[in-house]
Amino acid sequence: MSVKLFAAALAATTLISCAPSAPLTQAKTEPSALATQCEGRDGWSDPAPPVRIHGNSYYVGTCGIAVILIATPKGHILIDAATDEAVPSILANIRTLGFDPRDVKLIIGSHEHVDHMGGFAELKAATGAQLMVSSAARPSVETGRTDAADPQVGIIPDMKPVPVDGEIAFGAPMKSGSGSDIALTPHATPGHTSGGTSWTWRSCEGKKCITIAYVDSLSAVSSDDYKFSAHPERVAPFRSTFDRVRALPCDLLITPHPSFSDIFERLAGEMPLINPGACKTLADMMAARLDKRLASEAAK
């Protein structure tokens, strides 16, 4: 169903005589602009400049929350939406890069919390794109309410509800149509939420092709009275997720909270941008944090 919907969304694009292509005028924002303009600002809705990450992949999010634009000749893709309040700056960033928001044909995301999916309703309305989420994320996205089993229920605000057009099918790449060099693969990475999803795709800049991994939040955080040790049904998927993330193809890592992948510093040239060990390092670090959390719960 998901692949069909995606194909349909993109097929519709090809019927339009002026199908989206490379932007006519591409604003030149230095890759270091994210580090300099977001210095001391990391709010979920703090506007950030748009920056090309690699090839057809761009950062169009805020200082605190990543939103990724993947531009293809057959329609663009947005991963995540940040908050409702952030949407005007996301749309402005897309335009600044020379793209038309109406050429975004597919919106997908990381996990069902207001800081990443809160802007879905406004972004879908502004672009007319198809919205697809994992089956586990769907109830929260469509009702706007945090899942009752979520460790952070009660401390995460609700979000604007929005109807979903289709569900992600895990295990196979979503092809964006013939002739395109992007094969976007969803990976189920539950733990932080039940519907957490990570994404990998190939991005080419000239002859240099790499795999970008957008790895969902892996943090075991909760309300004060929640104990992970009392919820083995949440700890087990977390452990599988760490293993899955360790094994991802991962030349360049981006995380929904940009600081977890140091992406601003990497784009500014302060650290290597290409870092094939990054997914494993992140998974190891977050697994150690979960172990520490379980140990501290046991000690109480």
Ligand SMILES: [Zn+2]
């Ligand atoms: Zn979250």
